[in-house]
Every structure is written in structure tokens, then in C-alpha cells.
Amino acid sequence: MNKIFIYNTLKRKKEIFVPISKGNVGMYVCGPTVYGDPHLGHARPAITFDVVFRYLKKNNYKVRYVRNITDAGHLENDAEEGQDKIVKKAKLEQLEPMEIVQQYTLSYHDAMRQLNCLPPSIEPRATGHILEQIEMVKKIIKRGFAYEINGSVYLDVVKYNKEFPYGELSGRNIEDTLEGTRKLDSQSEKKSPTDFAIWKKASNEHIMRWNSPWGEGFPGWHLECSAMSEKYLGKQFDIHGGGMDLIFPHHEAEIAQSKSCHGCSPVKYWMHNNMITINGQKMGKSLGNFINLNQFFEGSHKNLTQAYSPMTIRFFILQAHYRSTLDFSNTALKAAEKGLQKLIEAFEKLDSLKPSKESSISISKIKDECYQAMNDDFNTPILISHLFECVKIVNSNISGDLDLISSDIDLLKFIFEEFMVSILGISPISKTNSTQSLTKDILNLVIKVREQAKIEKNYLVADMIRDELESLNIKIKDTRDGVVWKIKND
8 A cells, every 4th residue: 555645634745655444535515505506616526536436446445425415404504594595495486395305406516427437436415414413413412512492403613622623624723713703693692603403493495304302303414424423433433524615613512412422523624625616706696607517517697708628627637736726727727638648649559569688768667657656645636647658758759759568558558547547537538529619619609609690680590499499409508607418318
């Protein structure tokens, strides 16, 4: 096994990875709240921890990778008041909440499949673990770190902080948190504004509700991950991953809940991927730059100049270190597309390499450097730079400018298979991708012709294009952000 260093958010430094149980790794990653189509914010952690999962397995660890589905309890604006995000969407669509959950869970799975993310070992849903969550609340109350009032149960952060440091993950202290907390009328029942709900009383309008010792209600969003990680990975496990935006309050609350319940820290290594921006701006629907993954794959958003294959998106994300911010733009994506094509073309040329009696370069050194990059906190951009060194070597050998012996060629094949395909998860299928891209470009051109017809008030032509596309199983929809389309049989 390689000596792997991981940046631990809890310790704010890189540490040698030593699992709790030799040869075994327990990893929990916060998954999506399924109330909308998957977007870039879902893609980055999924790809990041997919690579971690792949590399740990390559190092002969037996990995149990748990990634949850949040299908209840996540309220608007990550707050403790307001509507459940899924229920709100269900009301808008005039569907049952579980129809929304099913629809967007399938959409998420499809996007992950296209991005070539391996499925997790276990994918638990919050609604399937209500009993475990109720039992955890009971234990926290019994240990004196939570209190019930009016059918809701809150974790007593002030009391918790006397025994354990609240804010150890985020670097916040309770005094700063108190100063930055507005005391709202709806929070007046709490002992302190810092206290957070681990079980909430359901209002009359709240559809998703369960019986509990404290009356009908639903679990707190933070509690779900604590209960599900414990069920499948135990009271203490190795790695907990997620986006940086989850450090506070979500992951901080997870630590407080688990320590309140068991008296010990639940996670050895906390890993967090950084944020995503689009053209230098935070992604948001109000800014008109919110682009879901299907829109990237189809090129159907007004801010996109073309479609980008799932492999281009994956490659682009891996070109930056997971702890660095990542800015999406058409220019950057086109550059990534070209770089990816160079890698794939070199991979396809490997069987054309001609061995010589002597070698002009050491390939084993590059292989070692590839491992070093991955061992250094999964440094994918450095790994990719070494792969491009291999691209130059392949092209130089074909042009006759560089000699390779047979073992060098075998080693090059190993590097591409091991690091590009198996670890980075880049699928080397260039022709299929280019065909799909051409199809999407043609469709986008047809859509533009229809848009121009509408501008010229030639509704006969516009409707004819729409109807003809429908007959080909291509559904188009006019939205505030422009026209979106989808091939029904995809």
C-alpha cells in the first residue's frame, strides 16, 4: 500500500492516512437533496470522492462507501423554519413528495452514470431510517445534551460546549456564533439561538411526518447523516466528505450530535471539496447562470456556446485540485475538451508504438511521479500533467524523434490504463463522444432557427419545427432561461 496523505479539515493540515481498522476503510459522503435536476454542485463532490474511492481500492483497501439520499427534513435555506424543499417542489408540480424523490433520484443516478462515477457501496435514504434517528434523539436526551419543548427537540449547544469544543471543525467559537445569530420569534422556544433542532414538531401543513415519543414530527436535517453513518460505518469511521459549504452548520452539527450521543468524535479525517463558480460568479438561479448537468451535456442553456460531453465535464473538474475553487466558462471547457481529446488520441495510438533496442527516456520515473501525485492528497492536476508528458512521448515515438524499448511501451500502456482509465475514471471513447457532440450541435442549430422564426413572428415555421422534433422523440420546452430540449430515448 502507498503512503497516502490526506488534508484533514479538522486538523487543518495533511496527515498520513491510517485507517481505524487495518485494510478497511469506512467513507461517508453527503449526497443530494432530491428536489431538482443534478447540477455542477452535485458533480464536483461525486467526482472528487469517486476518485478517492477508486484510489483507495487500487491500494487494496476494502472500502465501504456510503452516500446518502436526503428525501425529507431539509428545509428551505437550510433553516429550521419553512417548508421542506421536497414538499415545496411537490406542491408546485402537483405530485406526491415521493414522486418528486423518485424522479430526481433517477435523474441524479443517470447523471452520475454518464460522469462515470462508480455507485457507492450503500445509498441510504433518510426516510428509511426514521427509527434510527428517533433512537439517537432519545440517547442524546438521556445524556443531558438535548431538551424537548412543544414537541420539538433541540441540542443544547451551550451545555455541549462546556464538555466538548463546539466549532472545532469550522474554527468558530460559540461566542462568535451567538453574536452573529438573530433571535427570531420562531426561535424563542429555544434556550439559546445557537441550539439546533434534532427533531421538529410538524406543523399542520407539513406533509412528511412521523410518530415519535414527542408527537408527530420529522428529523432535523443534520441528524439524518449522523444516524445513517453510524448504522453503516459505526460510531467512529475513517473519512467523511462533502462540499465546503457543509462545514458549518451541517458537519459541525454532525460532530456535536455524535459526541453528545457517544462521547467520542465520529470521524478521523474530514475532507471537503471547494466551491464552483460560473464566469467568476457564484452559481444561482437569480443570476441566470444556473446550469444543470443535462444542459451541459445537451448544450441547451443560453450561456453555453456548445454541448460538452460528460467526460469533458469530469476531466475539467479533475484539472483543478479538489480543495481549489473551480470556475466554469465556455473558454475553459473548450480548452479542457481539446486536452481530453489529446489524451484519448494518445491512448488510441499506444498499439502503434514501435520498440527500439535502446530507450531515450525513463518511463518508470513518470509512473512513480503519478503515484506521488495521488499520494499527496489526491492531486489530480499534477497527475494529469504527468499524463500529458506521456502524450508527448507517444507522439515523439510515432514521429521517430524518441526511442522506446518494449518494456517502456508496456509501462506507458499501464500508466494510461491505471491512472487515466481506472483512477481518474476517464472513459477513452472518442468517436462516440464526437458523434454525440455533433448530434447535439445540429439540434442546437435547429433550435436557433426556430427561435429566429419566433422573433420574426413566423409561428407557422416555429410550430412546424417543434412538431417535427416531437415526432423524432425530441421534446423542447420554452423556459425563462431559454429553450431546453431532451431526447426522450436517451
